[in-house]
Amino acid sequence: MTGHEPPTALPPALLERPDVRAALAAHDFGTVFHVARAEAGISYSTIAAATGIKPDRVGTLARGHGKVTTFEKIVRIVDVLRIPGRLVGLARRPWEPIPERLEDSGRRDFLKASAGAGLAVGLPDLSRPPTGGRVGSDLPEQLRQRTARLRRLDDVLGGGDTYRTYLGEYQSTRMLLRRGSYTQETGRNLLSVLAEQAQQAGWAAFDGGMHAEARGLYEASHKAAADAGDDELAGNALAFLAYQGLRGDRQARQDAAQTAARSCATAGPSAAPGVRALLYERLAWAHAVAGHAEETERALDAARAALAEVDGTPQPHWAAWVDETELQIMAGRCWTELRRPLRAVPVLESALARYDDSHARDKALYLSWLADSYLTAGEVEQAAMVTGRALTLSSGVASVRPRERLAPVLARLGEHQALPAVADVLEQARA
Structure with a gap:
């Protein structure tokens, strides 16, 4: 705590209580709101004004109806109530x-x-x-x-x-x-x-x-x-900025694709092959998220060509993780975003079979795209099975990205909750 807490800050003693900790771990903010009013005297109207959630919605959540699933709202609640990030799976x-x-x-x-x-x-x-x-x-x-x-x-x-x-x-x-x-x-x-x-x-x-x-x-x-x-690192910095920009609206995604193209141009054709492979695969991803199918294909081809030039000579270590498997996974992710499941599923299945579970966060993320493509293809039970594997892998990992990626997949699965396989994975997600 900072010592200059807002009037909505939860007392540290409340945050130590097992029931509050369990609610936070499950993102059950309704229970947290109820405890805040009953134990700390923070009214629902105060919480509503501070978080931007409608007062009646705060009351509904406190009565146990509904959940907060929007990442931005979760962050707002955490900051308003001064809940340490570690208690909800966020960074400090x-x-x-x-x-x-x-x-x-x-x-x-x-x-x-x-x-x-x-x-x-x-x-x-x-x-x-x-x-x-x-x-x-x-x-x-x-x-x-x-x-x-x-x-x-x-x-x-x-x-x-x-x-x-x-x-x-x-x-x-x-x-x-x-x-x-x-x-x-x-x-x-x-x-x-x-x-x-x-x-x-x-x-x-x-x-x-x-x-x-x-x-x-x-x-x-x-x-x-x-x-x-250092043109290679300058290009990579632009690639990171592009990757982050893809979280925005349609115009932001178009801008991010242009930034990703700048990253390749900044590094230039004389950059190490591994660096070019990395930047071109990130360019492919930016184009896929922006909805540019032809540009995605060209960028993937350029990444494959660059990777084929790697002859065993040392590459910058920050780019050395890009290999055939990673590039195959990126291709599958791109085709998932472009709603091409017949192309996405085979490459993702093949690559993820070789991907070790010790890389839990990344494998959980990659499985989310496989589940997404299975849903698009109408293979609901298979999507549920893959989602269950991703949930298991991501449990306890201090990263917000698997949860963000799985949220829309789980929402789509919710349309088929009458199926036993789907009901099981939805229960797993709630737990």
Whole structure:
């Protein structure tokens, strides 16, 4: 808590109660509203005015009828009632205290705890120069390797878990640039590292539902990469901005497709093949969401051609995760968005059979597109089975994206709740 709480803030003691915790975990905000009035004296009209929900709707929810499913409304309720993000599966909210700089001991504690989940990151201890000290020419490469190793956390953890760690790395390097002493070349290399760290932190913020923070970090990354003369990272920053822009309305999606095209042009034809493959597959996705079928096909072809050029030589580690399986999944996602289930289902089924369940967040997301395509094809029971697998995988992952992606799929399944398979998965979702 910040110490300057609004009159609608729930008392910390209430947030510790098991019944309130269970309600928050289930996104049962009606129960939370009822408790807020009965136990904290916060009237329904006060909650309504602060959250933008109609007063009669607040009362209806408090009586146990209906649920809040809109992501923006959930975030508004959380912020108004000052509910810590972790209690509802969100990243730390902007009003929750965040250390200006995470010390190495804090990062080690985090990573030590993460090791219990099977992580073996093996980070080196870097001795950063004191404030105003001379920065050695080898430090940027050491930081780059550290960033690469930290990236592995994203394979198994959601943005709600990784954001503070990634942000701390970015803030430390930014402080080093501001207060350290270094040659022009070392400064340029540090700026490149900073751009990469900003993208990493921005992605975690996006994954944790902190979209304003994500945009700010992506924009900071683009500036740092441009100042460093790193066209590949500058292009990737634009690709991230495009990806985020696809959440908007029709015009925003059209603009995002143009930004994605700029990302490819910024990196240029001389970029590493892995980088071009990554940017072209993101361009394909932007075109698919914008409804451009022909442009989607061309971008996928360009991504495949670039990937075919990868000959075993080292690629930038932030693009090295793109392989045949990932590209196949992206193709399936694109055809799902374009309502082409006969093309989407076979490639998604094939690729996801090779995709390990340890990447729980990503596999849950990818399964949501498979379920979507099965529904479009009229295979309702199969869609329900796949949705159940996605729900199981996404349980406990600190990422808002699986829940966002599965919400419309579950809504469509609700039209067939008389089918036993559908009733089972809807019950699973409620639980």
